[in-house]
Every structure is written in structure tokens, then in C-alpha cells.
Amino acid sequence: MKINVAKSAGFCFGVKRALKIAREIAQSGTKVEMLGDIVHNEEVVQDIEKAGIKKVKRLRDGKNKTLLIRAHGASADVYKRAIQKGYTIVDATCPKVKEIHDLVQVSKDEGCRIIVIGDEHHDEVRGIMGQLKNRAIVIDTLKNIPLTKIKSIKKACVVVQSTQNVEKTLKIVDVLKEHITTLKFYNTICNPTRIKQKEANDMPLENDVMIIIGSRTSANTKRLYEISKSHNRRSHWIQSSIELKPEWFSGAESVGIMAGASTPDHSTKQVIEVIRSL
Numbered sequence: 001m002k003i004n005v006a007k008s009a010g011f012c013f014g015v016k017r018a019l020k021i022a023r024e025i026a027q028s029g030t031k032v033e034m035l036g037d038i039v040h041n042e043e044v045v046q047d048i049e050k051a052g053i054k055k056v057k058r059l060r061d062g063k064n065k066t067l068l069i070r071a072h073g074a075s076a077d078v079y080k081r082a083i084q085k086g087y088t089i090v091d092a093t094c095p096k097v098k099e100i101h102d103l104v105q106v107s108k109d110e111g112c113r114i115i116v117i118g119d120e121h122h123d124e125v126r127g128i129m130g131q132l133k134n135r136a137i138v139i140d141t142l143k144n145i146p147l148t149k150i151k152s153i154k155k156a157c158v159v160v161q162s163t164q165n166v167e168k169t170l171k172i173v174d175v176l177k178e179h180i181t182t183l184k185f186y187n188t189i190c191n192p193t194r195i196k197q198k199e200a201n202d203m204p205l206e207n208d209v210m211i212i213i214g215s216r217t218s219a220n221t222k223r224l225y226e227i228s229k230s231h232n233r234r235s236h237w238i239q240s241s242i243e244l245k246p247e248w249f250s251g252a253e254s255v256g257i258m259a260g261a262s263t264p265d266h267s268t269k270q271v272i273e274v275i276r277s278l
């Protein structure tokens with residue numbers, strides 16, 4: 001059986017950068033805290049905790065402590081409160097997410113209503129909304145467009161959570177354009193996501209079986225799985241090699257392997273080894 005690994009498999013540059021910053025700051029000997037997980041992957045989270053970075057639910061006394069802002073970014077309020085409490089801030093927000101923060105702030109100053117295409121419960125979207133005083137409109141799917149609200153908007157700026165599905169996003173924007181006279185659309189889906197999604201569209205057509213590796217909490221892995229499944233029913237989403245089932249590969253001549261943006265390379269290597277042994 002031929003094993004084809006996606007060129008884009010594994011960490012994107014934003015995750016690599018955040019982990020490098022986290023490890024460097026942990027080695028410096030300062031007390032480091034972080035609000036939530038550094039990325040959506042349990043193994044990576046454990047590694048970072050072992051390195052000495054503490055995950056906290058809320059900001060406490062920040063004297064002699066550093067607050068690490070994660071790759072997903074944070075709201076303006078988090079920065080403000082952290083400084084008030086005495087933390088030193090080290091910012092590992094992905095530059096692509098920072099660009100979205102800047103875009104919504106500039107667009108708001110130009111008098112635009114901000115619309116975010118994404119999952120309102122995702123940390124990245126919370127961070128984007130948290131750059132604004134007025135609440136942004138968040139749209140997650142085509143069927144959930146709040147048409148009554150949308151129709152009353154004269155001027156809007158649309159940004160997108162960096163890991164959204166490209167095709168679904170464009171369909172939502174088409175509907176918005178029908179109802180809003182002046183609409184500026186910034187397609188802020190990041191390049192690593194686009195490349196991964198392109199492979200998720202191509203590889204399932206070229207391989208008998210598809211394996212997508214990544215945490216159940218990883219939004220970008222979920223998207224890769226959904227795209228793959230839409231082309232090839234023999235697509236399987238696993239978190240690690242333990243979940244592989246021999247019967248999935250029955251009669252298969254080729255298997256395609258993809259891994260989410262927060263999946264470490266060693267997880268992918270383990271999966272490849274187990275599939276080879278089958």
C-alpha cells in the first residue's frame with residue numbers, strides 16, 4: 001500500500017513561532033502564565049506545561065510574572081487587565097491573526113459594521129471581537145445568516161477566522177453582498193490553511209483511504225476532515241496511532257495522510273509506522 005503524506009502536514013508557521021516564543025520564555029526562568037491552551041493539541045500542551053508554563057483560568061496578581069498571549073490572540077481587555085495587574089506581556093499572537101485585529105480596528109474607525117465569519121466560541125474569534133467596543137456580527141454557516149440584522153446595514157467590513165473553510169466562506173459573502181450596499185471583504189483565511197484545504201480537496205480523490213491526524217479540539221483539523229470526507233467516504237479522523245483500525249485499509253492500494261496545523265510531526269511519523277506495519 002502506498003503512503004502519501006500531505007506536503008502541508010503538521011505545524012503552520014504561526015504555531016511554530018508561538019511554541020518557539022513559549023520555550024524561550026520558559027527557559028529564561030521567569031514565572032510564565034497563559035490563559036488557556038497554547039494550541040489545540042493535548043501533547044503539545046503537556047510539553048509546554050512540563051517546560052514550566054502554567055495554564056490559568058483567570059488573571060491574578062501579575063507581579064514578577066509574564067503573561068504569554070497564545071497564537072490565537074486575545075481581546076484588548078486581556079492586555080489592559082494584565083498590565084493593570086502587573087504582568088509583563090509576551091505576545092505570541094500569530095502575525096496573521098494580528099492583521100485581522102488591525103483590519104477590524106481600522107474598518108470600525110471608517111464607520112463599518114464588522115462581520116466575522118467564524119465560530120463565535122473559538123478563541124481566535126473571541127479575540128477579534130474583543131478588539132471592538134461594539135459587538136461584531138458573527139456568522140458560522142450559510143443557514144445562520146441573521147438576514148433581518150444584515151439588511152439594515154449600509155456599510156460593512158467582513159473578515160474571516162483564519163482557519164475557516166474557503167468555499168463555505170465565499171458562499172456566505174455572496175449572500176451578504178446581495179443585502180449590503182457597501183461591503184468590504186477581506187479574505188483573512190491564512191495561507192497555511194488554504195494550502196491544507198487545497199490538499200484536502202485533492203488527496204481524497206487520489207487515495208483509497210484518507211487519515212487526518214489532529215486533536216478533537218482542533219478546528220482546522222475538523223475542517224480538513226469534513227472536506228476530505230465530502231470527497232472520499234473512507235476518511236478517518238484520529239488523534240493518534242492508537243485509534244487506527246486495520247479494517248480501514250482492507251483492499252486499499254493507497255492511503256493519504258494529512259495533519260492539522262497543531263499536530264506535532266512525531267504523531268504523524270507514528271501513524272505512518274503503524275500503517276506500514278499493517
Ligand code: SF4
Pocket residue numbers: 012013014015071094095096097162163190191192193220261
Ligand atoms: S493557522 Fe494560520 S492564523 Fe492560525 S496560527 Fe497557523 S498560520 Fe497563524
